Amino acid sequence: MLKILGKTSSVNVRKVLWTCEEVGLDYLQEDYGSGFTSTETDAFRTLNPNAMVPVLLDDEFVLWESNSICRYLARKTGRRDLLPAEPQACAMVExxxxxxxxxxxxxxxxxxxxxxxxxxxxxxxxxxxxxxxxWNHCIGILEQQLQRTDAFAAGDTFTLADIVLGLSVNRWKMTPFEHPQVPAIDTWFARLSQRPAFLRHGNNGMA
Structure with a gap:
């Protein structure tokens, strides 16, 4: 079974948990980070010299950097809908x-x-x-992209790009300041919220 080291309050840990559920992989999650088991130990730095979460353990294979982990999980399970094999479609997601x-x-x-x-x-x-x-400038870039696709971040279908961006937009929405109107993002976010894994790990009241 996969093991994911990192506390669930971490936005980067949650994108990995969401991906695990989308691809149908069982996993064991262990809380590491501030308030939990320390990452500032020699043992943890052997796994990730940056002393940051998440870290993925797949038998003897160790991987850090959350977006790299998400890519690995999609490729491990052959989920070409989430990370296409065709070069241009894959490049757009990445x-x-x-x-x-x-x-x-x-x-x-x-x-x-x-x-x-x-x-x-x-x-x-x-x-x-x-x-x-x-931050709002970046939101404007995503808003324009979603106006163009009228669907998901990288095109017509749900991909890993939507997972990592969905967590970031959730954080933007939940941070208290005046937000501009973003109708395309709101429509996309509502579409993401139909996915059970996003409700558990993304739009779940945690920023």
């Missing part, structure tokens, strides 16, 4: 997954701990304002 990891997630690095976590170390009004502007 394109949006990479954007989520490099641009979209970085946009909320200051805003989320400031407004959602109420972390006193993040209390610079100008930094918060700049972060909201950048």
């Amino acid at each position: 394109h949006w997954m990479d954007w989520q990891a490099t641009e979209f997630n970085n946009a909320w690095r200051y805003v989320f701990p400031a407004l959602a976590r109420k972390n006193p170390a993040f209390n610079d009004p100008k930094a918060i304002e700049a972060g909201i502007k950048e």
